[in-house]
Every structure is written in C-alpha cells, then in structure tokens.
Amino acid sequence: xxxxxxxxxxxxxxxxxxxxxxxxxxxxxxxxxxxxxxxxxxxxxxxxxxxxxxxxxxxxxxxxxxxxxxxxxxxxxxxxxxxxxxxxxxxxxxxxxxxxxxxxxxxxxxxxx
Amino acid sequence: xxxxxxxxxxxxxxxxxxxxxxxxxxxxxxxxxxxxxxxxxxxxxxxxxxxxxxxxxxxxxxxxxxxxxxxxxxxxxxxxxxxxxxxxxxxxxxxxxxxxxxxxxxxxxxxxxx
Numbered sequence: 001x002x003x004x005x006x007x008x009x010x011x012x013x014x015x016x017x018x019x020x021x022x023x024x025x026x027x028x029x030x031x032x033x034x035x036x037x038x039x040x041x042x043x044x045x046x047x048x049x050x051x052x053x054x055x056x057x058x059x060x061x062x063x064x065x066x067x068x069x070x071x072x073x074x075x076x077x078x079x080x081x082x083x084x085x086x087x088x089x090x091x092x093x094x095x096x097x098x099x100x101x102x103x104x105x106x107x108x109x110x111x112x113x
Numbered sequence: 114x115x116x117x118x119x120x121x122x123x124x125x126x127x128x129x130x131x132x133x134x135x136x137x138x139x140x141x142x143x144x145x146x147x148x149x150x151x152x153x154x155x156x157x158x159x160x161x162x163x164x165x166x167x168x169x170x171x172x173x174x175x176x177x178x179x180x181x182x183x184x185x186x187x188x189x190x191x192x193x194x195x196x197x198x199x200x201x202x203x204x205x206x207x208x209x210x211x212x213x214x215x216x217x218x219x220x221x222x223x224x225x226x227x
Contacts, residue, residue, distance in 0.1 A: 099214070
C-alpha cells in the first residue's frame with residue numbers, strides 16, 4: 001500500500017494562474033517532506049522542503065503547506081509558467097539517520113501558454 | 114553544487130546479460146541510493162548504502178545487486194537481465210544523519226532489455 005499518494009496523475013493550468021499539487025501520506029512518523037521536479041530524460045531536481053515542525057515554507061514562486069492533522073501537503077506555484085511543465089514528486093522521510101524517503105507516484109503539470 | 118553522474122543515459126541490453134550501471138558523486142556523501150522509476154509508480158528504492166562496503170535492501174531488490182568499493186561510487190548490477198527490468202534507473206546521494214537535506218539525483222539511465 002502506498003504510504004505517499006498523489007491522487008492527481010495530471011493537472012493542466014493556464015499560464016499566470018496558480019498551480020496546486022497535492023500529496024497525502026499515511027505515516028504520522030514522517031518528519032520531513034520534499035518536492036522534486038522532473039523533466040523528461042533528466043533526474044529529479046530538488047524544489048522545496050518542509051519540516052514537520054512547520055506548516056508553511058516559501059521560496060519565490062513556490063510555497064509548500066503542511067497539514068499534519070490531515071496528513072496532507074500541497075505545493076503552490078504562483079504564477080505558473082510554461083517552464084514549470086514537468087512531473088512533480090512528493091517525498092516523505094521515514095529514516096532520519098539514513099535520509100531515506102518514500103516517494104509518491106508523481107503529478108504531471110502542464111502549464112498552457 | 115552536488116554532481117551525481119550516471120555513466121550511461123541510454124542502454125540497450127539483451128535478456129540474460131549481466132548489466133552494470135555506474136554512479137559517481139563528487140560531494141563526499143556517505144549515503145547513496147538506487148531507484149527505478151516507472152509510470153504511475155513513482156520512484157521505488159532498490160538498494161542503498163550508508164558507507165563503503167555496506168549495502169541495504171530497499172523495497173524491490175530482487176534481481177539486483179550492488180557494489181560500493183569506494184565512497185564516491187555505487188554500482189547497480191542486474192545479474193541476469195529480464196524484460197521486466199526495462200525502466201529508468203536513478204542514482205542519488207545525500208549526507209548521513211540527522212540533517213534536513215534532500216537527496217541529489219543523477220540524470221538517470223534509461224535501460225531497455227530486449
């Protein structure tokens with residue numbers, strides 16, 4: 001059973017609007033969460049993170065929100081740009097010492113010009 | 114910047130062949146990881162290593178082995194390749210222990226087994 005879920009396989013958004021990507025997890029012991037962005041034929045690139053002691057982290061156009069009681073996090077991209085079109089993976093850490101993460105299946109974001 | 118280099122971007126092999134995928138990182142990271150990425154399944158952990166000569170099984174180790182003879186290099190071995198091992202293989206590295214920091218990935222090797 002997947003411990004990290006991204007229930008939307010794909011999302012289309014108009015350029016300039018907000019993109020919201022969602023991620024749900026089942027294990028309350030996860031203590032650190034990451035978002036990665038992946039272009040075709042490239043490896044995932046780290047985008048933004050959030051520790052379980054926070055509920056929001058912002059970096060430029062990217063903001064991650066964490067709702068621990070709901071075991072839910074979301075990535076907001078404002079404003080969305082065509083270059084943001086990629087697959088986005090959510091990841092949750094279960095092993096602080098070994099830095100081991102569980103990854104979600106990914107959401108493909110398409111930003112339309 | 115962290116650099117994780119995978120030796121091949123694309124590789125085509127035949128069923129039954131022994132296949133080696135190489136990964137090198139230049140940041141003196143203790144941890145190294147091998148994943149495979151398949152559509153709809155995300156990244157699944159095959160093996161990882163916290164130190165030289167050390168290895169741990171991930172979620173899907175069957176049909177694979179690994180080697181870590183030097184800190185900077187982590188090799189994935191397909192002992193006898195099969196068609197269901199056709200996939201994108203990703204190597205990653207990170208520092209060990211107690212810090213909030215991400216894994217850093219290579220560009221991947223797209224492996225096709227015919």
